[in-house]
Structure formats: structure tokens, C-alpha cells
Amino acid sequence: MKHGEKNIIFGLYDDEEDLKRAVIKANEDHLQIMDVFTPFPVHGLDPLLGLAESRLHIGxxxxxxxxxxxxxxxxxWIFTRDWPQIYGGKPYWPILSFVPITFELTVLFASIGMVTTFYVINGMGPGIKNTIIHPSITDDKFCIAFTTDGHEHGHVDKLRHFFQHTGASLVETKTI
Amino acid sequence: MGSGPTSPIREPLVKGHKTYHQITEDLCSPTERAPSRAWTLAFIVALSALTFGVICIIITIWVGIGTWRLNRTIGWGWDITNFVWWIGIGHAGTLISAILLLFRQKWRTGVNRAAEAMTIFAVICAALFPMIHVGRIWVVFYFFPYPNTRGPLWPNFNSPLLWDLFAISTYFTVSLLFWYTGLVPDFATVRDRAKGFRKKMYTFLAFGWTGAAKHWQRHESLSLVLAGLATPLVLSVHTIVSFDFATSVIPGWHTTIFPPYFVAGAIFSGFAMVQTLMIITRKVLNLQDYITLGHIESMNKVILVTGTIVGVAYLTELFIAWYSGYVYEQFAFFNRALGPYWWSYFGMMACNVLSPQLFWSKKIRRNVTMTFFMSIFVNIGMWFERFVIIATTLARDYLPSSWSFYVPSIVEIGIYVGTLGIFFTFYLIFVRVAPVVAIAEIKHILKGAGDQYAKPNAKTTFQQVESGNMELEAAGHGSHHGQDHH
Incomplete structure (x- = not known):
């Protein structure tokens, strides 16, 4: 195993309701979930996973x-300091005329800033290859993954039992 | 939005008892098979139009604006008409993806991806005209305010033409970011099915999307805020375009009604173009289960409402011209309706005001063939509207000695045909490369709007879905939901 790699075990579920039930069960059994992967945003999942609300909008x-x-x-600055000019008898500092461009730049900066932040904090970007746990996750499967490193010997069996019990359709181990 | 329960009286938005996997299959397969003969033929036609347009643009740049038949009375002709027309077409995408997202209109998921793509391509076509109509395209960067050695000479921040520059570049950027961010999870879906070169290509395009719960949460938060930002933006863009006219001193142009009237007209023509293309796309790619008659009817309702707003605006203009007692204004409108370009005024009235009124009939709203022809009428009508406002108004100056007439040259027509070529070439490439319907969003609404769930006697009724949610909440974890849920 190379440096920085970790061993994981993951299970795939066929339905988001099965997934949510499994997450609740994992919480009850005090199993530490590494991450959950889904083909679309599953509502009601975030509080179960203890994910705090995203602060992206503050950004x-x-x-x-x-x-x-x-x-x-x-x-x-341009109209009052750098190069004051009279345009058709209008004042040097025509605040109302500034409204449209001020609005547009507000929207532009907010959008570019947020989108860039989104990709940076997610570790995403053009050409970046992140580990894909299973190709069906972007199709129709809902995945729960656990790390198996640093646990006692019977942990993997315990997790397998958990997946079996909660109705996972596929369980596999993997080094990522 | 969300997968929450929907009233059983609502029409299902996804038909054919789809499963999640079937949705992936249906929506990814058009990017995976070899192009059909119809596509190839359409692509050749579009590319030829594009080539013709490029040749005409080169002639314009090489020889000068003199190749156009503009004259000293009519300084704006087909160029600005086309510019405003394209910008208007570019308004439906953001309206569908932003405003309808905020209004929780689930039917937007069937058409938002393609409509946003049309927005981007239409804005590209529109942006071309201000650049070439200034005559010296090589100094077009003078548009932008930047520290320079010419004084420093800054652009006039009081001018609506400069506001327009900011509005359109912001609109293009924000629409592109919004569209692409929505595409990323779907590119990941295509990536995970692809092999060989396609795998490499989609790995690049998917930006390393994994589908992690936190990423989805941020994705939803981002989409919602971008929608919130894009909503006033889409209204501002055509408002500012209308300021180009409304702040001038030309009779018939300097009216305060212009901003809402232009915005309504833009949405009207934008939806018409979406209808034209979606009717063809759903047929060719077999997407009738995702873009249903219900979708078409919803869009026809928007066309009816905005078309009626436009009609009221036309009549208000006429009334105010009469009521103002201002002879120049009165003459401008008299001239529009009964002057040398009377046919364009009547074309505009027939296509924009009368024809959408047919959509009061539910039967016609749900008739695909009728909708297709109507959508083309509307786009012709909206082109005439801009021509009426621009060329017809300018043709009759204050002094009869400067009255003029204008017919476009082959170069002007060629550039217009060329922009149609650009638009359709890009659209045809888009339908080959990207899923035309947003895959993740359709899966997201499936349990709330799929026909096997949404009908009263469906296998899983919404009460059962709801009681499933209740169970989860009763488990003591899900007492509240995220920011935009349910």
C-alpha cells in the first residue's frame, strides 16, 4: 500500500430510502461513515450525516x-479624481448612472467567486481525476463507504454484516 | 424542488415507468451512438450557413461598413435588429433555469439544459453584431475601461451602450457558469459509462466529480444562489438593451414603457425558439417521455402570457402617442403602421399579438404541429418588431429632406444567416456531446413526478412515500432539512 492510500469497504443500495435507513442504522451502531455517494442530491441526508449547512452563500x-x-x-475615482469630464451637463458624480454597472459587477463577482470556490473546496477542476469508488454511483446506485484502517480485526466482518443487514445489493473492499 | 410528494392531480413529468438506470440509458445514449443521417445533413447545412456568414463578416471587415446599405439617416439596420433579436432569444434559458427554479416549477427540469445551451449560443451570436458594426473590429477593446495611454481616456459610464457591454458580458459569463456547473454531474455519468478516448474526454469535462454528499449539498446551494443572482440579471439585460433606445431622443424610442415591454418580448421569443428546437429534439432523440406534452403546454402558457403583455404594450404605445398630443411621436407611430414599411408592422402585429391568442385553447396548446408553426411565427414576428422599432423609425427623420429607405445588402443578410449557422452548429454539437436533458435533476424529481408515482393508483402512492419520510424523521435525526428542501 502506497503512502496516503487507505483501505475502504463500501456497499451499494438500490434506493435512496434504503440508503437513508442504512445511515440511520450506522448512526445507531456508532459506525463512522467515511462518505456517502449518490447519483443525485438526496434530501434529508445531510442532517443524518451530521453535515453542517454549506457556507458557500456567505462567500x-x-x-x-x-x-x-x-x-x-x-x-x-475615474469620474471625480482621474479624469473629471462633463457629459451633457450632468454632474461629475452621477450616482444613478452607476447603478446598472454596479449591479452587473456585483452579480459577476459573486458568480465567478462562488463557482471558483465551489470547485476549489471540492477538489475539482478541469482534468482533475478523483477516485471513483464505483461507476454505478453516477448511474443508479447509492453508496456508503467506511475506512477499515486502524480498526481491530473483526471490524470488516462487522461492516459486512451491517451491509447485509441493511439490504446493500453489492459489498466490496477497495484500496483508494 | 425535491423528491417530496406531489399532488395526484398533477400531470406526471416523467413518463414510461422509468427507473434510475433507464433514465441514464435514455439520456446518455444519444451521445454514444453514431450520428444519424438527419443530424449529419443538418450539420452540413448549419456549417454551410456559418461559412457563408464568416465570408460576409470578412468582407465587412476588409471593405468596411460601406458593404452594408446603411445610410446617414438609417444608421442602424439589420445589425442591431439581429443583435436585439438574438439577445431576446437568449432570455428563455435563464428564465427557465433561474426564475422557474425559484418558483419551484418542476417541469423546468425537462427543458432547462437545452434552453440554457440556447441562451449561451444566442448570446454569442448577439455579441457578434456590436463588435462588427463599429467598423474597426481591431480596436474593439476600446469598449472596455482599462488604464491606457490615451489620456487616460475612459468610456462614458453614463452611457447605456456601455451598460449594455457590462450587462451582456456578465449575462454570458453567469449563464455559462450556471450551465456548466449543472452539466458536471451529468458529464460524470457519461464518463463512468464511456471507454477509450471518450472516457478521457469526459474525465476532463467532468472535473473529477464523485457524487459525495457534501459536494451535492454545495452543488445545490450554489445552484440556488446562482439562480437568485441570475433572476434579476436576466431582467436587467433586456432592460439595459431597451435603454439603448429609451434614453435617446428619437420619437418612438424614448418611452418609459420600453424596459418591461422588451423583457416580456425577449421571454416570448426565447420560449418560441426553445419550442422550435425542443419539438425537433424530442422527436429525433426519442425523448417524449421526458419532454412531454405537459412541458410543451406549460411553455405555450408562458408564450401566451408574454405575447399578451407584448400586445398590450403595442396598444399602449399607440394610445400614448395619441394621448400625448406630441406630433413627432404621433407621426412616428403613424409612419410605423402606414409608412413605407407597413408590411413589417402588420407582420409584427399578426405574429406577436394575434397568433399567440390561439393558445387560449387547450387543444392547440397541446398540439405539437401547431406549436411548432406558432413558434416559428413568433420568432418571425419578434424579428419584425425589432426591425419596426429600429429601421422604420429611423427612416423618417425630422426633416423630410433626410427621409430615406433601407434594403439590406447581401452581406448583411449573409451575416444574419451566418449567425443562424453559428447557433445551429453549436446546438448540433451540443446534442452530440452533452445529455440534452439534465440526468441528475430528472432522477431527483422521479419519485415526485414519475408517472408510476404521481398517479392516484400508482404502485407506490405518495402517501406511502410520505410515510416513509415520516419514519425517518421519527427516528430522531431528520427534524429539519437543508436550505432549499421541500
């Missing part, structure tokens, strides 16, 4: 504000 707000300030302060 979006900060990026958006950055866009607002960039646009508004940028145009203000």
Missing part, C-alpha cells in the same frame, strides 16, 4: 460586495 455575499465596491469606487 457569495462577500464576493458580491467586492464587486459592488470595485464598480462603484472605480467609477467614482
Amino acid at each position: 457569495g455575499f462577500v464576493y458580491g460586495m467586492l464587486g459592488t465596491l470595485t464598480a462603484f469606487l472605480g467609477m467614482t
Whole structure:
């Protein structure tokens, strides 16, 4: 086994309701789930897994504000400090005229910032290859994975029993 | 949104008793088989149109704007007409994916992917016109404000033309990000089925998507916020396009009704284009189970509503012209209806105001052939609308001595045909490379809207699904749901 690799055992379920029941059972049995993989977002799963709400939208707000300030302060600087000009008798600092561009840059910064953050924190990006536990996960199977490293000898059997008991259609071990 | 229970009186959105695996098969297979003869033929036609357009653009750049028949009275002709038309077509995608997401309209899942793709391709076509119509495309970067050695000379931030630049580039970027982020899990689905070169290609395109629970949570959070951002954005884009006209001093242009009227018209034409292409796509790719008559009817309802708004706007314009007592305004409208371009005004009225009224009949709303022809009428009508506003209005200046007439040259027509070529070439490549219907989203709504679940006498009724949820919640874990659930 190479450095950084870990041994896992995973089970595939045919339905999201089976998956949710299995997660509840794992919580009851105090089994530490490594991760859950699904073909689509399964609602009601996050609280069962103890996942806190994503803070991505807070990031979006900060990026958006950055866009607002960039646009508004940028145009203000250009029109009042760098090169004041009279356009058709309008004031040097026409705040109302700044509204559309300020709005557009707010949206632009928030979107680019959030999408970039999303890919970076997920460890994703063009050409990046992450380990795919099983090809059916993006098709029709719902997967629960456990790490088996650092546990006593009978742990794997205990997990196999758990998968059997909760109705997994396939159970396999793998080194990732 | 979500897989929660749906009322049994709702029409199922996914037909044919699909399983999750069947959905994958149905939606991935068009990217996996060899292209059909119809596709190849369509691609050749589209590519030829594109080539013709490129030749005409080269002539324009090489010789100059003089190859167009614009004159000193009519400074905007087919170029800006096409620009506004394409931008309008680009409005349906974001409306479907953003506004309908916020309104929890599940039927959007059948058509959002293709509609968003159309948005992106339409905006590309639109963006071409401002670039070439300035005449010297090699200095087109002057549009952008950047520190420079010419003064420094900045663009005029008071000008709606500059706002337009920001609006369209933002709209394009945000639509692209939104679309691609939605595509990533589906590219992963195709990747996990593919072999050889295709595997490599889709591995690259899927960005390393694994389907982990936390990633899905972030994905949903991102989609929701992007939808929230894109909703005012889509309204702002055509509002700002209308400012290009509304802030001018041309009679017939400087009216405060323009922003809502343009936005409604844009959605109207956008949905019409989505109908045109989806009716062909669902037939050719056998997607009738995913893009059902219910979807077509829903879109026809949007066409009816927005078409009626547009009709009211036309009549309001006429009324205000009369009521204002302002002779220049009155003459502008008299000239539109009875001047040298009267046929375009009547074309616009017939296609945009009268024809959508047929959709009050449920029978016609659910008739695919009728819908197809109607969608083409609407797009012709909306093209006429922009032509009426732009060329007809300009043709009659304040002084009769500067009155003019305008017929496009072959180069102008060629560039328009070329943009149609660009649009269809991109769309045809898109249907070969990406799943046309969002796979993960369809799976997500299956238990709430699949025909075996949504009917009152289905195998698993929604009460059972609901009691299943109750059990889980009673287990003491799921007392609340995530941000956008149920």
C-alpha cells in the first residue's frame, strides 16, 4: 500500500430510502461513515450525516460586495479624481448612472467567486481525476463507504454484516 | 424542488415507468451512438450557413461598413435588429433555469439544459453584431475601461451602450457558469459509462466529480444562489438593451414603457425558439417521455402570457402617442403602421399579438404541429418588431429632406444567416456531446413526478412515500432539512 492510500469497504443500495435507513442504522451502531455517494442530491441526508449547512452563500455575499465596491469606487475615482469630464451637463458624480454597472459587477463577482470556490473546496477542476469508488454511483446506485484502517480485526466482518443487514445489493473492499 | 410528494392531480413529468438506470440509458445514449443521417445533413447545412456568414463578416471587415446599405439617416439596420433579436432569444434559458427554479416549477427540469445551451449560443451570436458594426473590429477593446495611454481616456459610464457591454458580458459569463456547473454531474455519468478516448474526454469535462454528499449539498446551494443572482440579471439585460433606445431622443424610442415591454418580448421569443428546437429534439432523440406534452403546454402558457403583455404594450404605445398630443411621436407611430414599411408592422402585429391568442385553447396548446408553426411565427414576428422599432423609425427623420429607405445588402443578410449557422452548429454539437436533458435533476424529481408515482393508483402512492419520510424523521435525526428542501 502506497503512502496516503487507505483501505475502504463500501456497499451499494438500490434506493435512496434504503440508503437513508442504512445511515440511520450506522448512526445507531456508532459506525463512522467515511462518505456517502449518490447519483443525485438526496434530501434529508445531510442532517443524518451530521453535515453542517454549506457556507458557500456567505462567500457569495462577500464576493458580491467586492464587486459592488470595485464598480462603484472605480467609477467614482475615474469620474471625480482621474479624469473629471462633463457629459451633457450632468454632474461629475452621477450616482444613478452607476447603478446598472454596479449591479452587473456585483452579480459577476459573486458568480465567478462562488463557482471558483465551489470547485476549489471540492477538489475539482478541469482534468482533475478523483477516485471513483464505483461507476454505478453516477448511474443508479447509492453508496456508503467506511475506512477499515486502524480498526481491530473483526471490524470488516462487522461492516459486512451491517451491509447485509441493511439490504446493500453489492459489498466490496477497495484500496483508494 | 425535491423528491417530496406531489399532488395526484398533477400531470406526471416523467413518463414510461422509468427507473434510475433507464433514465441514464435514455439520456446518455444519444451521445454514444453514431450520428444519424438527419443530424449529419443538418450539420452540413448549419456549417454551410456559418461559412457563408464568416465570408460576409470578412468582407465587412476588409471593405468596411460601406458593404452594408446603411445610410446617414438609417444608421442602424439589420445589425442591431439581429443583435436585439438574438439577445431576446437568449432570455428563455435563464428564465427557465433561474426564475422557474425559484418558483419551484418542476417541469423546468425537462427543458432547462437545452434552453440554457440556447441562451449561451444566442448570446454569442448577439455579441457578434456590436463588435462588427463599429467598423474597426481591431480596436474593439476600446469598449472596455482599462488604464491606457490615451489620456487616460475612459468610456462614458453614463452611457447605456456601455451598460449594455457590462450587462451582456456578465449575462454570458453567469449563464455559462450556471450551465456548466449543472452539466458536471451529468458529464460524470457519461464518463463512468464511456471507454477509450471518450472516457478521457469526459474525465476532463467532468472535473473529477464523485457524487459525495457534501459536494451535492454545495452543488445545490450554489445552484440556488446562482439562480437568485441570475433572476434579476436576466431582467436587467433586456432592460439595459431597451435603454439603448429609451434614453435617446428619437420619437418612438424614448418611452418609459420600453424596459418591461422588451423583457416580456425577449421571454416570448426565447420560449418560441426553445419550442422550435425542443419539438425537433424530442422527436429525433426519442425523448417524449421526458419532454412531454405537459412541458410543451406549460411553455405555450408562458408564450401566451408574454405575447399578451407584448400586445398590450403595442396598444399602449399607440394610445400614448395619441394621448400625448406630441406630433413627432404621433407621426412616428403613424409612419410605423402606414409608412413605407407597413408590411413589417402588420407582420409584427399578426405574429406577436394575434397568433399567440390561439393558445387560449387547450387543444392547440397541446398540439405539437401547431406549436411548432406558432413558434416559428413568433420568432418571425419578434424579428419584425425589432426591425419596426429600429429601421422604420429611423427612416423618417425630422426633416423630410433626410427621409430615406433601407434594403439590406447581401452581406448583411449573409451575416444574419451566418449567425443562424453559428447557433445551429453549436446546438448540433451540443446534442452530440452533452445529455440534452439534465440526468441528475430528472432522477431527483422521479419519485415526485414519475408517472408510476404521481398517479392516484400508482404502485407506490405518495402517501406511502410520505410515510416513509415520516419514519425517518421519527427516528430522531431528520427534524429539519437543508436550505432549499421541500
